[in-house]
Amino acid sequence: xxxxxxxxxxxxxxxxxxxxxxxxxxxxxxxxxxxxxxxxxxxxxxxxxxxxxxxxxxxxxxxxxxxxxxxxxxxxxxxxxxxxxxxxxxxxxxxxxxxxxxxxxxxxxxxxxxxxxxxxxxxxxxxxxxxxxxxxxxxxxxxxxxxxxxxxxxxxxxxxxxxxxxxxxxxxxxxxxxxxxxxxxxxxxxxxxxxxxxxxxxxxxxxxxxxxxxxxxxxxxxxxxxxxxxxxxxxxxxxxxxxxxxxxxxxxxxxxxxxxxxxxxxxxxxxxxxxxxxxxxxxxxxxxxxxxxxxxxxxxxxxxxxxxxxxxxxxxxxxxxxxxxxxxxxxxxxxxxxxxxxxxxxxxxxxxxxxxxxxxxxxxxxx
Numbered sequence: 001x002x003x004x005x006x007x008x009x010x011x012x013x014x015x016x017x018x019x020x021x022x023x024x025x026x027x028x029x030x031x032x033x034x035x036x037x038x039x040x041x042x043x044x045x046x047x048x049x050x051x052x053x054x055x056x057x058x059x060x061x062x063x064x065x066x067x068x069x070x071x072x073x074x075x076x077x078x079x080x081x082x083x084x085x086x087x088x089x090x091x092x093x094x095x096x097x098x099x100x101x102x103x104x105x106x107x108x109x110x111x112x113x114x115x116x117x118x119x120x121x122x123x124x125x126x127x128x129x130x131x132x133x134x135x136x137x138x139x140x141x142x143x144x145x146x147x148x149x150x151x152x153x154x155x156x157x158x159x160x161x162x163x164x165x166x167x168x169x170x171x172x173x174x175x176x177x178x179x180x181x182x183x184x185x186x187x188x189x190x191x192x193x194x195x196x197x198x199x200x201x202x203x204x205x206x207x208x209x210x211x212x213x214x215x216x217x218x219x220x221x222x223x224x225x226x227x228x229x230x231x232x233x234x235x236x237x238x239x240x241x242x243x244x245x246x247x248x249x250x251x252x253x254x255x256x257x258x259x260x261x262x263x264x265x266x267x268x269x270x271x272x273x274x275x276x277x278x279x280x281x282x283x284x285x286x287x288x289x290x291x292x293x294x295x296x297x298x299x300x301x302x303x304x305x306x307x308x309x310x311x312x313x314x315x316x317x318x319x320x321x322x323x324x325x326x327x328x329x330x331x332x333x334x335x336x337x338x339x340x341x342x343x344x345x346x347x348x349x350x351x352x353x354x355x356x357x358x359x360x361x362x363x364x365x366x367x
Contacts, residue, residue, distance in 0.1 A: 006071040009142050013060040013239075014052070014082070021082045022052060022063065029077075048073050101125040102208040103199050104245025105192050108140070108253035110184065110214075113301040113310070113332050114325060115261050117174055119188070120253040121195035122155075122164040123203050124245040131158055132244055139241030140254040146289070152255025155248055164252055165198035167191045170260070175328045179350035185215040189224035200228035208233045212240035212250075258299075264325060265296045273313050301332055310336040319346040329355045 014022060023041055026033075031043035034051070040061065042051040048067030055061065065073055105121040124132065135155060140148050156164065169177060169191070181187050196209050209229070211221060213236040221236060240246040268274040277295040278287045298305040310332065313321050319342045322328055328351045337343055344352055 006068070008066060008068055008070055009138070010065040010070055010074050010078075011139075011142065012063045012065075012078070012083070014063050016059055018082050019052065019061055022078070025077055025081060026050070026052070045069070045073060100208075101206060102210060102245055103196070103203070103206050104240065104243050104247070104249045105196055105209060105211045106241065106246050106250040106253055107188060107191065107212075107214070108250065108257040110188070111301060112257070112299050113306050113327055113330050114171075114297050114299070115257055115264065116171060117169045117187070117191070117327075118253040118257045118260075119167045119191040119195045120164060120249040120256070121192070121199040121209070122159060122245050122248040122252060123162075123199060123206055124248060128158070128163070129244045132248055137244065137251055138247050140247075140250040141241070143251070145258060148251060148254050149258060152251050155251055156255075159248075162202045164249070165195045165202070166252070166256060167195045167198075168256065168260075171326055171328075172324050175323050175350045175353075178327070178329050179353045182353055184355075185220050186224075188214050189221045192221055193224035193226055193229055196229045196232075196234070197226040200232060206232070208235065210235045210237065210240050210243045210246050212236075212246055213238050261297050261299060268297065268309075268313070269295055271316075273309070273316060301330060307332060307336055307339070311339050314340045314342065320348065320351075323348060323351055329353045331355060 019040075026041050026043045029043070029045075031045045031050075034042040034044050034049060036042040036051050038054055040052045040054040043049065045067075047069040048065060050063065050065045050070075050073060053062045053064070063078075065078070101124070103121050103123045105119065107117065107119045109115055109117040132155065135151055135158070136143075136147070137151060137155060143151065169187075174187075177187055178184070181190075192211055196211075200206055200209075209232055211234060213221075215221065218236045222234070225234060237243075241250050265274060269276050274295050274297070277292050280286060298309065300306065310322065310326060313325070314336060319337060319340070322333060322336070326333065328347065331354070333351075334344065334354070337346065344354075
């Protein structure tokens, strides 16, 4: 069984028969039904909640279980009745390769209009994997921003400079490279291959690397691999963050991305483009995340504040401002420029490159 603190967050991809079994538990069990956007069904139990989302992919739907007693629901309901196998607490026995000496590579910032693109390759072995679990390392998308910043810093200290490598493109460098390559997957392949090579230079005994597959085919990254990468076993897989090394890489990449966003936020506050953060409250407590939100650069690309902030900056600093703060090939750039009475002709040559598809997707599918 699990050692230390129980896990409080679980994610599964369920087949149609498993969904039917789960729905039987949800409907007939002693749980309260919850209304959750985009869910097929959601329940709240004793210190946990479980949500089966409606979006279907290849016949499967995502189940998320969260809360201080989420582990009990997984152990005594989900595993024996729905999954048909006990895995929680036996990960090392069932999947020893997840804990053996290997590396994992992942990226952050690909779908964010503001800020850099960061790729990280992180090393692990059995001892490090256990310490990573104690730190709460998991896919960064399942962690709060505060947890990512805290865990990322602890993780970098645990691994030391020999235990991870980072390739980061700030917006200006990103825009120059995109103008040359005109393909985000080729850029990512080069960045992953470079991070992998740098990590293998430090960890010559590492012979296996797991990469979260970002391109439609595995050949994209295989062609970009450098000598040490070509000599290693490089495994590409979708949703690779289930591997502890890839999860560690995802946390470090996101942490470093967010620290750049924090620096940009401070710069924009100083320039008067963002409002200053509120002062401490009368009781001495720090402002909440919600209260600090207006003073921070928004992440992603669909948040309405992304366009609003970019338009404010262009009106105040001119269109070239975008080249040093944003990923200019996003279609958001055209919308921002148009709202300000400008166009791409007002940008330097590297600002003329545009995405062939909508932000954050390829071939019409979410990336």
